[in-house]
Amino acid sequence: MPAVTVENPLTLPRVSAPGGQSRPVLGVSTAPSGFEGEGFPVRRAFAGIDYQHLDPFIMMDQMGEVEYAPGEPKGTPWHPHRGFETVTYLIDGTFVHQDSHGGGGVINGGDTQWMTAGSGLLHIEAPPESLVTSGGLFHGLQLWVNLPRKDKMMPPRYQDIGGGQVKLLTSADGGALLRLIAGDIDGHRGPGATHTPITMIHASVSPGAELTLPWRPDFNALAYGLAGRGTAGTEGRPFRMGQSVVFGPAGARSKDGADVLTIRADTSQESRSPNFEVVLLGGTPIREPMMQYGPFVMNTRTELAEAFEDFQAGRLGEIPTAG
Template identity: 45%
Template sequence: MTSKIIKQVSRVITAHRQREGGGFMVRRPLPSGNLDYADPFLMLDHLGPVDYAPGEAVGAPDHPHRGFETVTYVLEGGFEHRDSHGNHGVLKPGWVQWMTAGSGVIHSEMPTDELQKKGGDFHGFQIWVNLPAKDKMIRPRYQDVPPEDIPWFKSSDKQTSIKVIAGEVEGVQANIDTHTPIFMLDLRTSGKYSLAIPQGMDVLVYNYNPTPILVGQEKTKLEESQLAVINTHGHPVDFEAVASVDDGSDKKEARVLVLAGTPIREKIARYGPFVMNTDEEIRQAISDMQSGRFGTIPGSSERMRKTDEANAKRRQAGKQ
């Protein structure tokens, strides 16, 4: 007797392209016209991959945040970050930065000097994670984690490897502390793998690789730049790489980003870089930012100059 196949994938969303920050192009499946919010995830931006010519690399000059967390995951290239609390660091390939904006911060995320001057590849993600009302005004915090401090493991058949950026899988615990239970995984597979996620969490699976992948018990096919929203119904989520030839003898490696979290289930008020619970709190955030309470970062005009020059060079080269 065969077990009944449960439909786990509730929708598939293809990322739309738009320009963000200082002019870099992103692929954004969340929010979209089909899905405004996936509690507690507010936004998922796929940055690149892009090959910059010398002088073309752009980032996000000084801008504010309040009431949520930004997660930056660099696959190729690098970012240099600064903030109004005096923090400074460089994120290189494999690094993760989990920034809790909390009560408010001005920060910048600019390409490294080497990437800006010499050009090169850039590829990565930025994810926005909501904070519960009780934590929205906490002190800002950075967790900068180099690749050697991000645990990973291989499946017993050696066909699947998983970086555990947040959460715990098969006894492997991430080194990043989160305010609500969160899973963030970078999963690669050339075979099959079943991932158990605690009940009550919806799962987001984003395919950021050209190789398609089958997800869910019903084996929904995800192409590159597609996001699956999954209700587990209390069962593991299945992943399977797609064979490149009909007989299944050759399977290319598929790569997906997996996100899951405990829903906060609170009212949300959003306005650009501020995510609070009420319109009054949004108005207060705008007032605090305009009055200088978020602080400033020395060198703002220089970062804007570099951004303007990079955009001008890209336009002269006839690039979007």
């Protein structure tokens, strides 16, 4: 799981060990497996978690980890979106994006594609021909982030965040490498520009190391295991690859108003992944009605019906002509 890394994390800026109140663990859930698009395997990271704990996030799929044989790599056909943002974070492999609003490009391991669907567009995600021919390792995440009512019909936007733009940090003792994709941690800012305030971090925690991070008290807090195993919270709640952790609010406010998230890696990890790989997410809850119908996320059933009608009428864009 290379993503973006450094040989010596001790050379990176450090996130101060906070002294606030620790967020307790409300629950741990296991992601069910399924297939998406033309048949690539996914784990539904947030399946079964009440939306009150996810808001402003809607869903997250772990795509792969899968080793494709030649001819096996698959993607998605052209499909619509309206009313939210998709964040595609690629860890291994390569993917090509194209949309009806002119956005597009190739994302490789460590890159992030941030697409604001807004008022609506059509897009496609597919492996390049070279990967289809050769086969190879493919692994990534796709996160859906809701938009507030006032932004749901904004013009679509596309951000291509190269792996070299991600803010690399380390924990106070150097035991964890942090890739800050979006948001702020201890005065450090990630490159992702978001309409709904969020924080997104991919952490590699060394065996036996503990990661403690300051967390905004107005954010919710979630963790997802990408590889390996460890514990969450000061109570040491076990979780592993394919499991999500929901953190609750701190029981009391510290003097500086900060909360704390705690993750610890087990001293023994699996051979294919020497570290405990975890995605940490938090955001300001929108606290508006959320209605989803497939690729449309709106506030009311009437708005969902309008989105579907607009798609059928071709008002969400046209598939670009090849060549």
